[in-house]
Amino acid sequence: MRELRFTLVSDGSSDKALLPVLSWLLETNRPDWLIHPDWADLRRLPRPPRDLTERIARAVELYPCDLLFVHRDAENQSRASRVAEIESAYAHASEQIDAERRPALVCAVPVRMLEAWLLIEEGTLRWAAENPKGRMAIELPAVRVLEDMADPKLRLHNLLVTASGLSGRRLKRFNVHSAIHRVADRIEDYSPLRSLPAFRELEQELMGCLASLE
Numbered sequence: 001m002r003e004l005r006f007t008l009v010s011d012g013s014s015d016k017a018l019l020p021v022l023s024w025l026l027e028t029n030r031p032d033w034l035i036h037p038d039w040a041d042l043r044r045l046p047r048p049p050r051d052l053t054e055r056i057a058r059a060v061e062l063y064p065c066d067l068l069f070v071h072r073d074a075e076n077q078s079r080a081s082r083v084a085e086i087e088s089a090y091a092h093a094s095e096q097i098d099a100e101r102r103p104a105l106v107c108a109v110p111v112r113m114l115e116a117w118l119l120i121e122e123g124t125l126r127w128a129a130e131n132p133k134g135r136m137a138i139e140l141p142a143v144r145v146l147e148d149m150a151d152p153k154l155r156l157h158n159l160l161v162t163a164s165g166l167s168g169r170r171l172k173r174f175n176v177h178s179a180i181h182r183v184a185d186r187i188e189d190y191s192p193l194r195s196l197p198a199f200r201e202l203e204q205e206l207m208g209c210l211a212s213l214e
Contacts, residue, residue, distance in 0.1 A: 004213070005036040007065040007103070009055055013043065014177055015071055017184035018114050022069055024190045025206055038063050052085070056093035060103060066213060068103040073113045079198055082109045104209045111198040116152035118183045119159075120192050128182035129163035129174075138163050143192050156180060 004026065008019055016039045026035045040059035042048055049055040056070060070090065072082045086107045094102055110117055119140050126132050138159050141149060149155060160179045161171065193199040 001032065001034050002030075003034045003036065004030070004067060005038065005065040006067040006069060007038045007040050007059055007063040008069045008071060008108070009040045009052075009059045010071040011073060013041075014180065015073075015114055017118065017181050018069075018071055018108060020184045020187065021117060021190055022108065024187075025203055026210075028191075029203075029207060030210060038065065052089040053092045056090055057096045060093070060097050060101065064101060065103045067106060067209060069106050069108045071108040071114070074109050074111045074198070075113065079109045079111060079201065083107045104213060106202070106206050106209050108202055109198060111147040111196070112149060113152050115156040115180065116146040116149055117190070117193055117196075117199065118180065118187070119146060119152060119156060120190070121183075121187055124183055124186045125156075125159055126163045127186055128179045129160045129165075130179075131163055131165050134163055134165045136162050136165055143195055146193075147196050147198060156183075 006022065006026070008016070008022060010016065010018060019037050019039055023035055023037050026033070040055070040063050042055060042058055042062075045058070049058050052070070056068070060068065070086045072086060074082050086109075087105070090105050120143060122138060122140055123132070125138060125140075126134055140159070141155070146152065157176050160176050161174065164171070164174050166174050194203070
């Protein structure tokens with residue numbers, strides 16, 4: 001069986017939630033491959049990288065891989081400008097990486113924020129909020145508008161808090177960031193996101209990289 005190792009370089013630790021999305025894409029498109037995911041945790045280095053170029057170089061050094069996903073939320077930038085930013089940083093980082101250790105690059109750029117891609121299953125949100133049988137009304141946005149939302153992170157946070165049914169001191173102990181990671185891990189089918197342009201572009205770019213690795 002063909003094995004593939006991939007590493008995710010992200011903006012912050014919360015974006016580690018992108019790993020299950022990327023694993024799903026790889027496992028769906030190459031079901032006969034054994035996928036090994038990793039997240040480049042560079043926070044505890046004696047001298048944490050200061051910019052994206054340095055983060056990429058250190059990630060490849062410490063987390064060797066065949067495929068490197070570099071994540072940036074588009075936020076108020078266009079996807080094209082974020083992709084150009086990533087590709088420029090990768091090109092500069094490549095000068096510090098031996099050619100035989102240089103992985104293929106895929107730019108992972110959700111429009112707005114990653115959290116928009118997690119707003120697709122009501123049952124999963126209730127489960128992640130540790131209240132699967134709760135009856136509090138939570139209304140997920142239609143998939144078609146996910147990329148148009150102004151603040152999907154806040155929307156996801158609020159929905160998880162509502163779904164938890166907690167209040168007072170118990171609510172203060174509720175870890176919404178852990179709940180977000182549970183959402184990402186629990187979703188088994190991300191195919192509804194294929195209706196979104198940014199997700200389609202990610203999958204198309206990934207398919208091109210996989211073809212080059214075969």
